[in-house]
Amino acid sequence: MNKKVVLKQRPIGEPKLEDFELFEEDIREPKDDEVSLKTIYMSLDPYMRGRMNDAKSYAKAVEIGEVMEAGTVSQVIKSKSKNFKEGDFVEGRTGWQDNPTVHENKLRLIDPSMAPLSTAIGVLGMPGTTAYVGMKNFAKPQSGETLVVSAASGAVGGTVGQIGKIHGCRVVGIAGSDEKCQFTKTEYGFDDCLNYKDTNFKENLKNSCPNGVDIYWENVGGISFDAVMPLFNDYARIPVCGLISYYNLKSLKLDGPDRIPLLFRQMLTKRLMYKGFIVFNHYDQRQESIEQLSSWIKDGKLKYKEDFIEGLENASKAFIGLLNGKNFGKLVVKLNDDPTN
Amino acid sequence: MNKKVVLKQRPIGEPKLEDFELFEEDIREPKDDEVSLKTIYMSLDPYMRGRMNDAKSYAKAVEIGEVMEAGTVSQVIKSKSKNFKEGDFVEGRTGWQDNPTVHENKLRLIDPSMAPLSTAIGVLGMPGTTAYVGMKNFAKPQSGETLVVSAASGAVGGTVGQIGKIHGCRVVGIAGSDEKCQFTKTEYGFDDCLNYKDTNFKENLKNSCPNGVDIYWENVGGISFDAVMPLFNDYARIPVCGLISYYNLKSLKLDGPDRIPLLFRQMLTKRLMYKGFIVFNHYDQRQESIEQLSSWIKDGKLKYKEDFIEGLENASKAFIGLLNGKNFGKLVVKLNDDPTN
Numbered sequence: 001m002n003k004k005v006v007l008k009q010r011p012i013g014e015p016k017l018e019d020f021e022l023f024e025e026d027i028r029e030p031k032d033d034e035v036s037l038k039t040i041y042m043s044l045d046p047y048m049r050g051r052m053n054d055a056k057s058y059a060k061a062v063e064i065g066e067v068m069e070a071g072t073v074s075q076v077i078k079s080k081s082k083n084f085k086e087g088d089f090v091e092g093r094t095g096w097q098d099n100p101t102v103h104e105n106k107l108r109l110i111d112p113s114m115a116p117l118s119t120a121i122g123v124l125g126m127p128g129t130t131a132y133v134g135m136k137n138f139a140k141p142q143s144g145e146t147l148v149v150s151a152a153s154g155a156v157g158g159t160v161g162q163i164g165k166i167h168g169c170r171v172v173g174i175a176g177s178d179e180k181c182q183f184t185k186t187e188y189g190f191d192d193c194l195n196y197k198d199t200n201f202k203e204n205l206k207n208s209c210p211n212g213v214d215i216y217w218e219n220v221g222g223i224s225f226d227a228v229m230p231l232f233n234d235y236a237r238i239p240v241c242g243l244i245s246y247y248n249l250k251s252l253k254l255d256g257p258d259r260i261p262l263l264f265r266q267m268l269t270k271r272l273m274y275k276g277f278i279v280f281n282h283y284d285q286r287q288e289s290i291e292q293l294s295s296w297i298k299d300g301k302l303k304y305k306e307d308f309i310e311g312l313e314n315a316s317k318a319f320i321g322l323l324n325g326k327n328f329g330k331l332v333v334k335l336n337d338d339p340t341n
Numbered sequence: 342m343n344k345k346v347v348l349k350q351r352p353i354g355e356p357k358l359e360d361f362e363l364f365e366e367d368i369r370e371p372k373d374d375e376v377s378l379k380t381i382y383m384s385l386d387p388y389m390r391g392r393m394n395d396a397k398s399y400a401k402a403v404e405i406g407e408v409m410e411a412g413t414v415s416q417v418i419k420s421k422s423k424n425f426k427e428g429d430f431v432e433g434r435t436g437w438q439d440n441p442t443v444h445e446n447k448l449r450l451i452d453p454s455m456a457p458l459s460t461a462i463g464v465l466g467m468p469g470t471t472a473y474v475g476m477k478n479f480a481k482p483q484s485g486e487t488l489v490v491s492a493a494s495g496a497v498g499g500t501v502g503q504i505g506k507i508h509g510c511r512v513v514g515i516a517g518s519d520e521k522c523q524f525t526k527t528e529y530g531f532d533d534c535l536n537y538k539d540t541n542f543k544e545n546l547k548n549s550c551p552n553g554v555d556i557y558w559e560n561v562g563g564i565s566f567d568a569v570m571p572l573f574n575d576y577a578r579i580p581v582c583g584l585i586s587y588y589n590l591k592s593l594k595l596d597g598p599d600r601i602p603l604l605f606r607q608m609l610t611k612r613l614m615y616k617g618f619i620v621f622n623h624y625d626q627r628q629e630s631i632e633q634l635s636s637w638i639k640d641g642k643l644k645y646k647e648d649f650i651e652g653l654e655n656a657s658k659a660f661i662g663l664l665n666g667k668n669f670g671k672l673v674v675k676l677n678d679d680p681t682n
Contacts, residue, residue, distance in 0.1 A: 050610070057610045058575070058610050058611070058612070218605070221601075221602060221605055222602075225601075225605075234399070240605060240608050240609050241609075242609070243602070243605055243606060243609055246602045246605070246606060249602060251598075252600070252602040252603040252606055253597075253598035253599065253600055253602070253603055254597075254598055254599040254601075254602060255597060255598060255599065256597050256598070256599040257592075257594035257595060257596065257597050257599060258594065258595040258596065258597050258598060258599055258600055259593075259594055259599055259601055260562075260566075260595075260600055260601065260604060261562060261563075261584070261587045261590065261593040261594070261595060262593040262594055263601060263604070264559070264562055264566075264581060264584055264587070264617075265584060265587060265593055266617075267581050267615060267616075267617035268581050268582075268583070268584055268617040268618075268619075269391070269398045269399050269617070269619075270399070270617065271399070271616075271617045271618050271619055271622065272615075272616075272617050273614065273615070273616045273617075274608060274613075274614070274615040274616075275608075275612075275613075275614045275615075276605075276607075276608035276609040276610070276611065276612045276613050276614075277609075277612050278609075278610075278612055281612065
């Protein structure tokens with residue numbers, strides 16, 4: 001049987017367990033150019049929250065009753081494809097299900113001797129490539145600059161900060177617990193990391209950036225951005241990669257004065273660049289990214305942390321927790337045993 | 342005697358005539374490497390409002406009692422410089438005064454046979470170069486795209502729109518009177534131009550951009566931006582060049598709601614780029630800009646309109662009017678007869 005999680009209803013604000021539904025169905029026989037898969041690892045990422053809304057966005061919304069989207073690592077169990085044979089390991093966007101049958105063009109072969117399988121949806125997958133292409137194309141870190149990254153212990157943020165260190169930046173993270181902050185310093189080599197839940201967070205951040213901020217990597221929005229904004233140096237770059245603190249908002253217009261004039265005046269006088277981007281538009285740089293990140297991992301310059309959850313039936317709860325910062329590192333759901341482990 | 346206008350007191354909100362003071366002083370004898378000048382044309386530009394504030398900005402504020410800043414075209418009346426001789430025409434940032442004595446390194450020689458002298462502070466000067474470098478480096482217009490430009494009949498906006506036409510864009514201007522709108526269409530060849538004072542302005546703009554907006558050139562902020570924002574296409578570029586509607590604000594925080602989350606979400610999902618810039622950081626492209634703009638003028642592809650005011654004593658009033666959109670084209674104060682005319 002193929003177990004799958006579908007969108008039962010569109011959440012209003014924070015998703016609830018009742019917004020998801022677990023189904024079982026027969027495994028579909030592959031047609032020509034299709035393969036049947038056994039899902040081993042499934043990625044949970046904040047962007048999925050956007051797909052649950054009906055709003056116009058860069059990607060089509062998940063329809064009610066449709067399987068939830070996700071990147072996965074799987075093993076081929078039956079193949080009618082010339083490109084993949086039984087036993088092959090593949091990465092693809094096959095969704096929240098454990099025995100899907102999909103077209104070969106959704107898949108990419110993985111060599112399990114190169115790195116642990118799960119990294120194909122983590123540091124060597126979408127989140128790692130997000131960090132790589134955003135830093136290369138938009139942040140453009142220079143030695144001696146100060147880089148601030150929000151969601152610093154997360155799948156993207158942790159890699160962003162370490163790329164900053166590789167380029168000689170002072171790297172200051174922002175995260176949601178002292179434990180996460182400590183980890184980015186001792187494991188990832190960040191120069192500093194601040195807990196945004198501290199009452200003195202704004203002041204702490206200012207003190208930790210005595211030369212101002214040249215790059216702010218935006219994963220979060222909200223109070224992280226508010227604390228960084230006054231610290232921008234001339235010519236600062238702000239790659240806007242995610243806005244996790246807004247994803248559960250019922251309205252994107254908040255109480256308080258409208259700060260657009262303030263934002264624009266600073267953008268003009270300090271000559272700032274803000275750039276929203278989505279990794280899927282930069283997959284021409286995916287291979288380059290995987291090679292570079294692998295090489296940094298081999299050299300001990302790049303580390304990563306995975307946060308494993310067991311079982312598809314626990315995915316919705318883990319996803320809700322992810323939106324509240326409950327994960328610690330790249331959140332991965334393990335659906336079946338990893339035969340390479 | 343040298344007549345000069347100094348900043349008497351810092352304006353709060355809209356500048357008033359009493360914020361300026363006209364003085365007379367003896368013409369200072371040039372020392373080595375200095376020249377004495379007779380100012381012929383003086384430029385009035387919105388950015389000068391920022392210099393009247395004490396706020397930290399990209400350029401030093403004008404001090405109380407100090408001469409107001411401006412770009413000028415002048416003739417050398419006495420020279421102790423090896424680079425300039427009596428009778429030469431020069432452009433420089435010599436301020437609101439009619440017989441200044443300045444160091445030669447503030448000046449650039451102008452060939453009066455190439456173009457009317459006044460263009461050296463207009464279409465072939467700072468405003469023209471602003472349009473050129475912003476379009477080349479940040480807007481990057483592509484044939485078939487839709488470009489919207491605010492302050493469309495102004496010194497920068499008029500040139501921006503025409504560069505857009507040269508690159509094959511649909512060009513839609515925004516201006517503050519039907520007369521200005523008509524002019525950009527008949528003289529500059531804009532496809533359309535809308536009066537932001539019309540009650541149906543937002544709807545008119547939407548109707549005039551049936552394929553959305555790929556480039557928005559921001560000179561103004563406020564209701565122009567609010568009307569364009571919902572129309573952005575994926576990958577739209579927004580060069581932020583000026584914010585004239587905010588310059589007289591007493592606070593940059595307006596009555597709410599706070600739309601920063603809305604702005605950021607759109608920036609992310611539509612992958613927008615916002616870039617503040619100041620022309621003075623791009624003067625390595627000034628010569629290239631002057632050559633390209635001159636060539637377009639010769640070919641009849643680029644037109645310009647100047648709005649002349651006579652007499653330094655009328656400059657403050659004209660400047661206050663400029664901030665309220667009372668000028669029509671590049672605002673130039675004529676201080677002395679133009680001997681080439």
